[in-house]
Amino acid sequence: MNKIELLAPAGDMLSLKCAIYNGADAVYLGMSDFNARIKADNFTKENIAEVVRFAHLYNVQVYLAANTLIKDSEVNDFMQMIEVAYNANIDAFILQDLGMAMLIKRKYPNAVLHASTQMGIHNLQGAKMLQELGFSRVVLARETKLQDIIEIKKNTDLEIEYFVQGALCVAFSGNCYISALNNGNSGNRGRCLQLCRLPYKAYKDGKLLGEKYYLSCKDLCLMTQLKTLAEAGVTSFKIEGRLKRASYVAQVVSSYRRVIDREITDRLLINAEQKKIQEIYSRGEFNENAYLYDNFNIINSKISNHEGKKIGKVLKVERFKDINKITLFLNESIATNDAIRLVKDKNITSIGVGNVNVLDNNMYEIFSTTRPEVGAVVYLLKSTEKEDKLTAKIKKLPVVMHMCAKCGKKANLSISYNNRTVMVESDDVVLQAKTKPISYDDIYKQVSKLSETRFVLTALTIDTDNVFIPVSVVNDMRRKAVALLEDAIIEEYNNNMPEKIENKINLLVPKIATNNTNSVIIDRVMSVVNKDCNYIISPTEYSYNYIADVYNRILRKGVKKDRIFINLPVVATTHEISKLEEIIGKFGCGVVVNNYGQLYLAKQYCVIAGLGMNVYNSYAAEVLLDLGVTDFVHSIESDNFTKSGIIYSSGHIPLMTLCHCPIREIIGGDCGQCKFSDKLVLEDGKGNRYRLRRYRIDHCYFELLSENKYSRNANGSKMLDLREI
16 A cells, blocks of 8 residues: 555645645645635645745645636636746646636647546546556546446546545536525535535425434545555545644644555554544544445434544533633643533534633533533543644655765755755865864754754764855855755756647637527436427436336327437446446437536536536536536526527426435335335425435436426526426
8 A cells, every 4th residue: 555645735835845744645725716625725826836836845845726616707717827836846736617628628739637526427438438548647536446447447548546445526517506506605616505414304195203413424534444445446545624723734634644655454443543633623433445345324413513522521511700600520631722512402502612621520611602401421622732743743854964064165965865865166276274163063063054944964074174164155045055965955856747848829719509409308208398398307217227117108199209308317337337328328319417427428428517417607508518518507606698508497406416315315225125206305494495306227226306396497498397206
């Protein structure tokens, strides 16, 4: 596992330093705009070059997450950001928007492109398509099965990046629209409000089943799977957390570095590292298998944020002036600026610790305007002392120096790091000492003053013959040598990067021309609205018999074969895609594709790029049309309607695609005793109600739908979704 890249998040400069000092091989970060964590501090056009130089000095690669969907009107600003980052020697760009990826490739042919997890690559067919498009790495969707990772490794030349630690989205990567449509804050634009982390009431046939965090996932921790993932072909272990505190980054990187370097598989040792991470941040019990295998449990319905470490209970609550004095019994000390949570049944109180009175017998007094219940359990959410210790670690690069100072000649100082050596000379020749010659200790004292640099002196040798050198001269030589060494390290790093090639390109918005044909989506036969419409069959069961029944009845309504399409699912494994291709071949009709793993079908069939493709701008539409797609559906989040393309104008939009079984979580049962019911309703705190639609291939998948029908005005081609919920 030593050859596997450990990739860490950097939401700010302190997090970046913590990642590097604790052993990350690479970091990923965003700039002020156009990244999926826009709420992080991020980095700027003004400091990105300095940030990259700092990382490269430690031989750490830097990947820019430019992984959002881009409006036509934003393309110039987006490309200006890319230009700054490219000239700052960013190692790779993590991208979601296909149009922007192809623009970067045209302008900078040698730029390294990584396909963001938001592109939803989870099968061999999708990986092959991205390789053909010029990507060198895929950040696989978290939903990717182990067998599909193996297939991708065997059949492509792509680097494979896989999330091993951190928050897990309940919805399939890149196809969650609930925040955008409910609140106008798009996850695909970096502004997700995490509505999945809210409590929901569950009803069946009008009866309340409970109120829990039914859509809130456990955090990932795949320490027990690292060897398996490495053997399957994963080349980069990725840690989620650009919105997490720097202390979290420090601890997680440190723990994974230890497990990887020592190739730890022992359960007890892994437990110890997991416990360290859980104390900094975790949503309770970890998910240790992701979606790698068929039997998985990703939901923790009891909690949706940091659980903390259980350290005691509330003994007494008294009124003290205009606040509450709270007496705690604790088995671990607390201090000012710590954070705790007090829990008793549904009464949960979070407190930032101010003044603390330390009493006898493990008792403490704190003060708060909130009033917890006596007997409440105390959880430590944040220990300032522990976090300060984690973030205080500094890693210096070890250097060796040699000073040569001979009478009548210029002195020279050489400095070496990792077989790189540079040398500087004094401006003037060295003179014989009249009284006390310069000693080893004198030289060491000056040249070891490296606290303001990235280096630490580990050895010094000198060669002198009774000479005197002013302190100011030695200090000047040290400063010049350090600067020269930094430049030499960076120059060597840059020499190993791809040659910089820049082309002049036209950024004018492309003009798109498509068929301008209305479409309807159906899951069962209904009255024909217009024989000249496209009829898109969206089956709840992807089997030949199911589709043939609907297909033949549409034909009997007088609709021509070339107007009939099969809507392909957002998620399908490599084996399921092959199964779907076999079914499609029996009909020879058109298809609506909703994932990059289906685009290759445009070589053989009439293909429409569906909602799942997130066609947000004209540039992406142009690329898809060049790949053989005949028409496209505009992203449900887009207001950039051209005269071409299809606009989803009415229906119940799939707000999320779920790869786990929410029925098992909410109602119970298993695949042998399926309790699926289309009468199940989830309701949020604002009264918004949601239903589930299931579709089956080899596995079951679920779509979360709003009970309220979506509609918008559309000029041009319309898509009417007539599927029932």
